Amino acid sequence: MQSSRHDPGFTVRMADPDAGPESGSPGLSVVPRGFRQRRRNRHSRGLRGELMLSTLPGYRTRSDRFDDFVLDSAERLHDIWGKPLDGVRFAVDEIPPGLERLVADGSPAPMGSYAPATAEEGPVITLYRRVVEHACGSREELQDLVHDVVVEHTAEMLGVPPESLDPVYRRRY
Template identity: 40%
Template sequence: MTDSPLPPPLPADSAAGPPAEPRVRRRDRHGRGMRGPVAPPQVPLSASRAELFGDLVRDSVERLERRWPQLAEVEFLVGDVPGPPGGPDAGWNDEAVPLGGLSEPVDGRPARIVVFRRPVEIRAKSRDDRALLIHEIVVEQVAELLGLSPETVDPRYGQD
């Protein structure tokens, strides 16, 4: 049996018919139908860890805004991790990783308070511990911004 040479390629502008549609692979084992989501979107199970963390920060901020209305002008952010040690505005070294940060208002930009998600998640394993730690971080940063003690910002600070 001899190998026959391949036919020459068709020119790009030739009409060789419609292009073949790509084959779509679908997972349908044992004829049970397509897999659906694990949980509907309105169920907390479908929320990511970052979304749940953001909700805890928002809850803490709302709790403090009732007592301190001037916090409405402050931006509260969630960062994944702080910048590298020794970097500009890092304020930390290899032995002390910050859990939150504060940047003062500059040139019409409001003050910003950042809570770093990954260092907090590493330190607090349960949701309740995480919520408590986040609230303490937010209270400490607000106290620094307002020039007050954390106990003045939230009388229940350090009691839990």
């Protein structure tokens, strides 16, 4: 998912859920089937439409709402800072790599990571959705924590303290 609402130099790219480890293996392609393809439909009596209208709050999944929180936080920082954040990609992954090893060692799981720019692509700030959701109790806390994690890793990238990056860092509404 890429979004560029108002500034052509600013993009937010979410991690592609379809690009899994099985998609890169040669000679083996596993394509998960959706509900409509795998559900038996006897006598054409299947679902006739969507179960939930797109205007209702339950239509969006937790993953979609988390992506929106990341997008909102990234756009807020871009509105404040502008040019230094051009070319920065914000990604969302489910869990951090090597989570089992971290848990076995007793160390806390990271909520996000920052990868500096390479010759091929710009810097990438990745948030780990399951870890951040696990640390929160409510939706409001989740939105605040997502913003704090985005601010922390953006501040790490820019080399400034997080408090100077965003005036509402670590303040609960």
